[in-house]
Amino acid sequence: MRHRLKDVAERAGVSVKTVSNVVNGYVHVRPDTRARVEEAIAELNYRPNLSARNLRKGRTGVIALAVPELDIPYFAELARHVVTAAGVHGWTVLVDQTGGGPEQERVAASGIGDHMIDGLIFSPLALTADDLTGLDGIPMVLLGERVDHGPADHVAVDNVAAAREVTAHLIGLGRRRIAAIGAQRTPEGASARLRLEGYRAALAAAGIGYDESLVAPASAWHRADGAAAMRQLLASGARPDAVFCFNDTLALGALRALHEARLRVPEDVAVAGFDDIEDGRFSVPTLSTVSPDKEAIARLAVELLAGRLAGERAAPARELSAPYRLELRESTEGPADA
Amino acid sequence: MRHRLKDVAERAGVSVKTVSNVVNGYVHVRPDTRARVEEAIAELNYRPNLSARNLRKGRTGVIALAVPELDIPYFAELARHVVTAAGVHGWTVLVDQTGGGPEQERVAASGIGDHMIDGLIFSPLALTADDLTGLDGIPMVLLGERVDHGPADHVAVDNVAAAREVTAHLIGLGRRRIAAIGAQRTPEGASARLRLEGYRAALAAAGIGYDESLVAPASAWHRADGAAAMRQLLASGARPDAVFCFNDTLALGALRALHEARLRVPEDVAVAGFDDIEDGRFSVPTLSTVSPDKEAIARLAVELLAGRLAGERAAPARELSAPYRLELRESTEGPADA
Incomplete structure (x- = not known):
């Protein structure tokens, strides 16, 4: 019925x-x-x-979600929440995997094909606020850390505060040689920059000196990159007793490298990630992480876009913050029955 | 340049x-x-x-990939390969996450919006060959096990043969009480049916009786379902010494449940999956699995679709088989240095 x-x-x-x-x-x-x-x-x-109304308004009833990579599970999980939130408005969501390149991101921001999509929820890596201002684009809501105070509505979590909290948790365990995996010096690495800033702020607040030999870069944030960075940290003689990985896939790779090095987690090295992807709830050990409220991010983005489509196109761009919390599990707390 | x-x-x-x-x-x-x-x-x-040619032909240069769930990593990895293969033809790929429901699958098969997409690569769960024959649809290539010998070109791996091989591998380790996780009795459970058939064929070939108490159903194939099914098998007194999980996320959940039960993998229970997702290359222990050639599946699907768009619309539907291989890792073979 x-x-x-x-x-x-x-x-x-x-x-x-x-x-x-x-x-x-x-x-x-x-x-x-x-x-x-x-x-x-x-x-x-x-x-x-909505088909009659869409026809009348020249709408398709379709929006796009443009993300850099679907095989980063964070984006796949976010996509599910956006599909659910968009269902309230009767919208179909099509996901555009841009690869983070400027050409494909411009195609997305321009509406993909003529009159193909009504609006876009967009997590850019390559394009800047200036690039987006110059585009004769479609109604858009921005996600992530690459562009804020840009020409469009924006939803994000406070990355600096979240990174500071998870680092403070590691310090609270008595760890002092806390490594960071995932640093990036490229303009695209906005998430990395903010998470590193939070990490440094937590160290400073605890009176722990910043040691560059404990900061490992990772140009991509897949499991293989996390494993390679962890192996390098162990081989370098930096002797970390904890590690904050800038996303969960890096952390899962680091867990694997620690296992191969026969180090115990968390006894020898405590590990924390960022994103709260499903994998980390089932890994051995389970993964402590920053859990951004993906359902809220998706809902806020869809509501902002719905507002723009309802005629608020001229209102100034809004900045909304979505909540997060720490999820503490075995990789920092040890097994529940220990 | x-x-x-x-x-x-x-x-x-x-x-x-x-x-x-x-x-x-x-x-x-x-x-x-x-x-x-x-x-x-x-x-x-x-x-x-292609923009000039697309305009002339009434094309958009956009195809859709419709899959049940993006947070099953198999589909996210497949999406990446389809984007790459479609790039050869200059196509943009939009991913439609149908949830496996009949209404959303019908929207996809009908071309999503009027003239919105040129063609569809479609992994259906709810729709049957009859449903698809009745639709006034767009050029389409089918993936997966739900529909074969249907009204459209189809690419799949031989699920029965692959399941038989991985079960035979477990038998070859000397295991006799081999459980199966992921059985489904619904019409949508075509992959489950074929993988169970291969499992049974391997048991029969080795002269091992089929024991229904070793077959655990799972209505969904996420990690939580695999963990719950494994816990139930252990609690039931069925005493399995190996388990074939019908996909890798089920297997990763089963690994977690075995860890919590303090059973050793593979010494006490050997574990194998299906899909070869990235997670299983970094889990503790790493996961033995059936590895379908996702790159070949994506390339064959895109080439079949390109052929249809080039004018072969009237040719009879083709059935193509993509290769697979077994990837043997720690969950059945033990650690490399043991």
Whole structure:
């Protein structure tokens, strides 16, 4: 059975007009009312029938999510949340894997094909605020650390604060030789820059000197890069007793390298990551990490985009911060039954 | 510097016409010549400028890859290979995560929006051959086990043979109580059915009786499902000495459950998976698995689609088989230095 607007309104205990306002992305809906409507939409698996309206407005009902790499699990998990959040508006989401290159990113930001997509949720690596300002693009919401205070709405977590907290957790375990894996000096490495800044701030606050021999670069952030960086740190004589990896895949690679070196985690070296991907909940040992609220990031991005599509195109660009928390597991805390 | 057709022809040592034939997907190109041209295209990072031709033909230059779930890493890795293979033809690939539901799969198979995509590479879960025959769809290539001998070209690996081989490998280690994790009785569970068939064939060939108490169902194939199924097998008193998991994420969950039960892998229980995702090359222990040639699957699918777009729309549907191999690692072979 296909549910109608009226069914959603009844279930949520609001008027049909209010449901319509939520589906259409109008901002003047109270947050608790919006939440109730979104819950009813999810429970009834309601999908707005938008084809007539889309035709009238010259819309396709399709948005794109452009990310650098789908085989970084963070982006695959984020994509699932964006698909769910976009379902509230009846949108189909197509995912564009840009590879982080400027040409493919420009194709995405220009709307991919003429009139193909209504809007874009975009995590750029190559393009800057200036590049995006110059484009005659489509309604867009930016994710990630590459561009902030740019020409479009932006959702991110506070990377400096999160990195500082997870480093402080390692210091709180009594560790003093805390390595960092994932440093990047390229302009694209904005996440790396902010996470390194948080790491340094935590060391400084604890009165621990910054030791460059403990900071390992990684041009890509896959498992192989983390394993290679960890092996190099161990071979260099830097003798770390903990390591903060700038994402979870780097950390999973580092765990493997520590296992091969017959070092115990966390007894010899404590390990923490960033992203809270599913892998780290099942690895041996399980991985302590910064857990950005991906569901909130996806929901905020979709709501901002819905607002722009509902006619707020001229409003100034907004900067929204999504919450995060530390997830402490075996790689820093040891096994639960030890 | 942007390379032209002529540069590719020079590098590959062929005529400009031959390069054009490859880019346009014509089938009458010798395989070794095609390979040389594709290599030259990759080396020069050549991207055909197709916008004028696309306009003339009413094309968008965009194809879709529709898969059930992006956070099954197999599909994320496959997506990367499809993007690379499609680059030879200058196509942009958009990924549609259908969730495996019939409504969203119908949207994909119908071309998503009017004239939005030129063609589709489609891994269906819900739709059958009959559903697809009834659709007034777009040029399409099917992947996976749900539909074969359907109305469209199809690329798959021989799941029965691959499952038989990996089970025979476990038998060859001297194991006799070999469990299977991932059985499904739903119509959507075509991969599960074929992999169970291969498992049973290997047992029969070795004269080992089929024991239903060793076969654990899993309605989804994520890590949590594999861990839960493994815990249940251990609690049931079935006492397996090996386990074949129908994909790698199930196997990684099973590894975690075995670790928590303080059982040694492979000494107490040997573990094998299916898919060869990157995770299994870095897990503790590393994971033995069936490795389907994802690069070949992607390339064959793109070439079949290019052929259809080049005018072979009336040719009968083709069934192509992609190669696979066993990747034997620590979870069945033990550590290299043991």
